[in-house]
Amino acid sequence: AQTVTQSQPEMSVQEAETVTLSCTYDTSESDYYLFWYKQPPSRQMILVIRQEAYKQQNATENRFSVNFQKAAKSFSLKISDSQLGDAAMYFCASTTSGTYKYIFGTGTRLKVLA
Amino acid sequence: KAGVTQTPRYLIKTRGQQVTLSCSPISGHRSVSWYQQTPGQGLQFLFEYFSETQRNKGNFPGRFSGRQFSNSRSEMNVSTLELGDSALYLCASSLWDRGYEQYFGPGTRLTVT
Numbered sequence: 518a519q520t521v522t523q524s525q526p527e528m529s530v531q532e533a534e535t536v537t538l539s540c541t542y543d544t545s546e547s548d549y550y551l552f553w554y555k556q557p558p559s560r561q562m563i564l565v566i567r568q569e570a571y572k573q574q575n576a577t578e579n580r581f582s583v584n585f586q587k588a589a590k591s592f593s594l595k596i597s598d599s600q601l602g603d604a605a606m607y608f609c610a611s612t613t614s615g616t617y618k619y620i621f622g623t624g625t626r627l628k629v630l631a
Numbered sequence: 632k633a634g635v636t637q638t639p640r641y642l643i644k645t646r647g648q649q650v651t652l653s654c655s656p657i658s659g660h661r662s663v664s665w666y667q668q669t670p671g672q673g674l675q676f677l678f679e680y681f682s683e684t685q686r687n688k689g690n691f692p693g694r695f696s697g698r699q700f701s702n703s704r705s706e707m708n709v710s711t712l713e714l715g716d717s718a719l720y721l722c723a724s725s726l727w728d729r730g731y732e733q734y735f736g737p738g739t740r741l742t743v744t
Contacts (some may be wrong), residue, residue, distance in 0.1 A: 552730045560723065562735035563632075607672065610729050617662065617686040619723075619733065621674040 523622035530599045538594045540609030548614040553594045557605040604629045635736035643742045649710040652739045656724030657660040663705040717743045
C-alpha cells in the first residue's frame with residue numbers, strides 16, 4: 518500500500534531564512550507523482566510543486582524546490598527567503614498512475630517569524 | 632477561469648440526519664475527487680469520479696456515497712450522520728492527463744451535533 522509520512526508536525530522559520538520540510542513515502546510502483554500542497558489558515562489548498570518520479574532532476578518553482586531522493590523514498594521541500602505569506606499547513610502527497618487516488622501526509626504547520 | 636466551487640460552505644446537522652454536498656469543478660475538468668479533512672486524521676480520500684464513473688474509493692462506510700453528473704458537477708451524500716463525521720469536506724478537480732495536478736475547492740465545513 519502507498520503511504521506518505523511527514524514527521525514534523527510543526528516548524529518555525531525566521532523571515533528571509535530557509536526552511537526544509539521533510540516527507541517520506543513508500544510505494545512499490547514505478548510510475549508515480551509527488552506533490553507539495555499548501556493550505557493557508559482558512560483558505561484553499563493550493564499546489565506548490567510537483568515531481569514526476571521518472572525525472573531525476575529536482576523540481577523548482579521560484580523560492581520552492583524539492584530534494585527528491587528516489588532510492589531513499591524521500592521528498593523534502595525547501596523554501597528559500599521565507600515570507601510571512603508562507604505560513605500555512607504543508608501537505609506532502611503522492612499518486613500512482615492509474616489509481617486516481619491521492620495519499621496525503623498528516624501535514625506540517627509552518628510558522629514564519631517576523 | 633473560475634476555480635472549484637463547493638456549496639454550502641458551512642452546514643450544521645443533527646445525528647441521524649443525512650446531508651448532500653455539492654462540487655462544481657473547473658471548466659473542462661472531468662475528474663472530481665472528494666476528501667475528508669479532520670485534525671486527527673488529516674486528508675482521507677473518499678472517492679474519485681470521471682465522466683460519471685467512480686474509478687476509486689477510499690475506506691469509508693457505505694453511508695458515504697457520491698455521484699457525478701454529465702456536466703462533471705459532483706455531489707456526495709452522507710446518510711445517518713454520526714458525530715465523527717464532523718469535518719471539512721474538500722472537493723478537487725483534475726485533468727489527470729496533465730501531470731495529475733488537483734485543484735481544490737474551499738471545502739464544506741460540516742458540524743454534526
